[in-house]
Amino acid sequence: MRFFFIIAALLLFAACAQDRIAKPEPLMSEEQLIDFHIDLALINAANQHAQSHYVLLDSLYKFHGIDSLTFVKNNIYFASKPKQYTRIFEVVESRLKAMEEQDSIGLPQLSIDNKN
Numbered sequence: 021m022r023f024f025f026i027i028a029a030l031l032l033f034a035a036c037a038q039d040r041i042a043k044p045e046p047l048m049s050e051e052q053l054i055d056f057h058i059d060l061a062l063i064n065a066a067n068q069h070a071q072s073h074y075v076l077l078d079s080l081y082k083f084h085g086i087d088s089l090t091f092v093k094n095n096i097y098f099a100s101k102p103k104q105y106t107r108i109f110e111v112v113e114s115r116l117k118a119m120e121e122q123d124s125i126g127l128p129q130l131s132i133d134n135k136n
Contacts, residue, residue: 040100041096041097041100042097044094046090047097048086050098050104052084053094053095053098053108054112054115056080056086056091057108057112058116059083059084062116
């Protein structure tokens, strides 16, 4: 009985040590994924602000030298590692806030309110 528990514990530790999702090819670095998510957030914000100047996501993929499948596989892979994925989005959020604070032309922040 004791032997069974030792084998079960070893199998449990071995299973926990393995990646649940295999590394995609090509594997994007954390920095590449951060840059992609920042650009994606900027494009989404621009598209919401001026719908007449819609930017296709294909141009974002081309700019970063990847395709949509590569992004999806990498995003799923990093999402399977919650601590790393959270750290990625904390960096994205802090960089976006830094961009917002660094208003290059000095215009006041405009509130978008269509109730007037």
